[in-house]
Amino acid sequence: MSAKTRYAIDESDLRAKMRGFLVRRGLNQKQFAASVRLSESYISDILLGRRAIPDEIAAKLGYRKAWVRT
Numbered sequence: 349m350s351a352k353t354r355y356a357i358d359e360s361d362l363r364a365k366m367r368g369f370l371v372r373r374g375l376n377q378k379q380f381a382a383s384v385r386l387s388e389s390y391i392s393d394i395l396l397g398r399r400a401i402p403d404e405i406a407a408k409l410g411y412r413k414a415w416v417r418t
Contacts, residue, residue, distance in 0.1 A: 353393050360371045363394065369409055384408065 357365065370380055381391040384405055393399040404410060 354396065357406075359401060360397070362406055362409070362411055365409055365411065366401070366405070367395060 366411070373380075375383075375392045377395070378388045384391075385407075385409045386402075390399065394401050394405070403412070
């Protein structure tokens with residue numbers, strides 16, 4: 349684990365954090381997609397819950413994903 353604390357978070361919470369990250373940074377989906385080298389449609393699918401959030405993006409946001417079993 350790095351010096352920066354990584355918090356465990358589930359997919360739906362992480363999507364909300366990702367939206368907040370974009371707003372705070374003043375980024376649109378296209379700009380964010382370019383910064384993480386993914387397509388804009390892929391980012392859109394993530395935010396709509398159609399795709400899982402890659403671990404690399406979770407890490408960029410300062411989180412690690414935790415799988416919640418129901």
